[in-house]
Amino acid sequence: MVSRVLVPMDDSEHAEEALEYALDAYPDADVSVLHVVGASSPMMGEATALALADDVESAAGERAEPVFERAHEVATTRDREIDTIVGIGHPARNILDRAGEYDTVVVGAHGADWTRAARRFLVGNVAETVSRRAPVPVVIVR
Numbered sequence: 001m002v003s004r005v006l007v008p009m010d011d012s013e014h015a016e017e018a019l020e021y022a023l024d025a026y027p028d029a030d031v032s033v034l035h036v037v038g039a040s041s042p043m044m045g046e047a048t049a050l051a052l053a054d055d056v057e058s059a060a061g062e063r064a065e066p067v068f069e070r071a072h073e074v075a076t077t078r079d080r081e082i083d084t085i086v087g088i089g090h091p092a093r094n095i096l097d098r099a100g101e102y103d104t105v106v107v108g109a110h111g112a113d114w115t116r117a118a119r120r121f122l123v124g125n126v127a128e129t130v131s132r133r134a135p136v137p138v139v140i141v142r
Contacts, residue, residue, distance in 0.1 A: 014108030022106040036087035092129040
């Protein structure tokens with residue numbers, strides 16, 4: 001029986017569909033939504049602003065808030081409650097570090113076609129990494 005589900009979520013439609021699936025497929029499970037805010041990288045962008053913040057954890061929480069607001073809206077339409085977790089750093093690493101605390105991970109994927117030749121290109125890099133390395137079952141929602 002699945003009693004705890006981790007749903008990594010960004011602001012994509014695929015992530016929202018993963019949350020909807022988790023809430024519907026596991027009606028009795030506690031669902032936690034994880035949003036990972038990037039750490040500093042050579043690509044700069046939002047991660048640089050986060051790294052320069054006086055309080056990194058508060059800044060990460062502020063950046064996660066729009067994603068969590070949407071997640072709560074989705075849960076409310078199903079008369080469910082969710083927990084939220086903010087991670088900082090690499091998304092796949094954050095998911096994998098927490099996965100062992102859950103019975104399953106439900107993650108969204110990109111693309112709509114599952115042909116063998118295209119499979120690797122259609123599954124997002126994070127979803128693929130998590131599905132290969134997680135210590136618990138992983139459901140990839142398309």
